[in-house]
Amino acid sequence: MSKSGTIVIVEDDRDDVEIFESIVRDLNIQNKIEWFAEAESAYKYLSTTSDKMFLIFSDINMPGKNGLEFKREIDATPELRKKSIPFVFFSTAASQKNIDEAYLNLTIQGFFVKGSNYDELKKLLKNIFEYWMHCKHPNA
Secondary structure, three states, X not given: OOOOOEEEEEOOOHHHHHHHHHHHHHOOOOOOEEEEOOHHHHHHHHHHOOOOEEEEEEOOOOOOOOHHHHHHHHHOOHXXXXXXXXXXXXXXXXXXXXXXXXXXXXXXXXXXXXXXXXXXXXXXXXXXXXXXXXOOOOOO
């Protein structure tokens, strides 16, 4: 699988990031990965980089700005909205309130609960990456 662009991970749990990166390499996805432990630095990166983005994975619950606030800030920034970067929530928990807010008030492309084991998580990520590798969108 291949499609150019950076994969951005906004996740405060370093262990989760290491598992994510391991799975991405197991899937033979060669994209550059940028990891941010909190939303503010991810937002600054997205606002200033000239790198092409492939996909943003964001946790919901993080210190400082949560994932919903992070996505709201992206949506409110015309330059970032124009980039049309696919954005998915990837979290250990998903309340109906957060799911409703994400889909009804924000422009997200998915909301996923992390699998409970490595194989489950690998299958989920494989499906997400395969979809976006083939999907046509303004950023493609």
